Amino acid sequence: MAYQKGEGKSVVIALGGNALGNTPQEQLELVKNTAEHIVDMVAEGINVVVSHGNGPQVGMINNAFDYASTHDGKTPAMPFPECGAMSQGYIGYQLSQAILNEMKRRGIMRSTACVVTQTVVYPEDPAFQNPTKPVGAFLTEEEAMKRAEETGYTYKEDAGRGWRQVVASPKPQRIVEFDAIKDLMDDGYIVISTGGGGVPVVEKDDSYHGVPAVIDKDRSSAKLAADFRADMLVILTAVEKVCINFNTPEQKELDSMTVAEAEKYIEEGQFAPGSMLPKVEACIEFVQQHPEGRALITSLECAADGLKGKTGTVITA
Ligand SMILES: Nc1ncnc2c1ncn2[C@@H]1O[C@H](COP(=O)(O)OP(=O)(O)O)[C@@H](O)[C@H]1O
Numbered sequence: 001m002a003y004q005k006g007e008g009k010s011v012v013i014a015l016g017g018n019a020l021g022n023t024p025q026e027q028l029e030l031v032k033n034t035a036e037h038i039v040d041m042v043a044e045g046i047n048v049v050v051s052h053g054n055g056p057q058v059g060m061i062n063n064a065f066d067y068a069s070t071h072d073g074k075t076p077a078m079p080f081p082e083c084g085a086m087s088q089g090y091i092g093y094q095l096s097q098a099i100l101n102e103m104k105r106r107g108i109m110r111s112t113a114c115v116v117t118q119t120v121v122y123p124e125d126p127a128f129q130n131p132t133k134p135v136g137a138f139l140t141e142e143e144a145m146k147r148a149e150e151t152g153y154t155y156k157e158d159a160g161r162g163w164r165q166v167v168a169s170p171k172p173q174r175i176v177e178f179d180a181i182k183d184l185m186d187d188g189y190i191v192i193s194t195g196g197g198g199v200p201v202v203e204k205d206d207s208y209h210g211v212p213a214v215i216d217k218d219r220s221s222a223k224l225a226a227d228f229r230a231d232m233l234v235i236l237t238a239v240e241k242v243c244i245n246f247n248t249p250e251q252k253e254l255d256s257m258t259v260a261e262a263e264k265y266i267e268e269g270q271f272a273p274g275s276m277l278p279k280v281e282a283c284i285e286f287v288q289q290h291p292e293g294r295a296l297i298t299s300l301e302c303a304a305d306g307l308k309g310k311t312g313t314v315i316t317a
């Protein structure tokens with residue numbers, strides 16, 4: 001099956017934590033299943049851009065370098081933005097390989113392209129004054145204070161379980177490699193990009209500079225999808241549908257929401273901050289910027305059916 005330039009719908013998929021797991025070994029196994037679902041969409045003639053989270057991965061890489069650099073005296077300290085880029089690299093490598101293998105198995109003559117992506121954030125974003133995103137392992141207070149002094153990073157106590165590094169989660173303003181991502185997609189590549197929301201960079205003196213932060217990947221995916229006016233933003237997570245009264249006897253699955261309905265539910269506190277809320281907000285941002293587009297929240301397993309309108313929660317303008 002060969003790709004003809006310009007044909008097919010365009011879809012940005014944001015992969016949640018359950019598509020990747022927590023360790024490289026677990027991830028290598030899980031991405032095989034993830035790839036099957038992505039290739040199901042490719043087989044339907046859809047042009048797919050894949051983005052993914054990186055919270056556990058960037059924390060793991062950062063910790064490994066911190067540990068090595070303070071223990072062996074030979075390994076250099078690794079700046080946080082470089083850790084983010086490494087997480088994009090190894091997740092992208094595993095996803096790319098799994099998608100290629102699956103396409104080969106099905107006789108689909110398409111290729112993949114991984115784009116290490118930077119995302120511009122504003123230095124004055126209030127998120128920098130209130131780091132909220134925990135990354136990496138738990139420490140004692142003493143260890144955390146020592147590391148804070150050495151690195152300048154922020155550590156916070158996490159619900160009585162110990163101290164963890166927290167980083168800011170600023171809003172994505174611009175995807176630096178946007179043109180390359182679009183061109184690659186238009187040329188028929190299955191593009192893996194904007195991993196972990198993109199490495200956050202600020203613009204200063206006409207140059208980009210990495211900053212120690214982790215952008216919400218659903219927000220960056222919404223920005224990417226809106227910028228190239230994708231037909232659909234698909235946020236894949238662990239649940240088939242968004243619910244109201246989630247985890248209560250009155251729980252009700254939603255097939256669809258307009259922006260006005262979603263905003264009413266947000267006001268009622270129906271979506272948990274740090275999990276479902278940013279996903280719904282990302283969908284709202286996408287359809288507000290691109291009202292002809294539709295956003296879908298569903299599970300990986302239901303993705304293909306969701307794209308056919310058979311399941312999931314659809315958010316429209
Ligand atoms: N109102 C809701 N409807 C459905 N799921 C919800 C709701 N509120 C919170 N959740 C939880 O949010 C989770 C998705 O958030 P999270 O696990 O942070 O995402 P990710 O898949 O990106 O890692 C769901 O698996 C579910 O447990």
Ligand SMILES: NC(=O)OP(=O)(O)O
Pocket residue numbers: 016017052053054055056195196197214215216217218
């Ligand atoms: N960058 C990001 O949103 O990662 P997680 O989805 O893993 O938290």
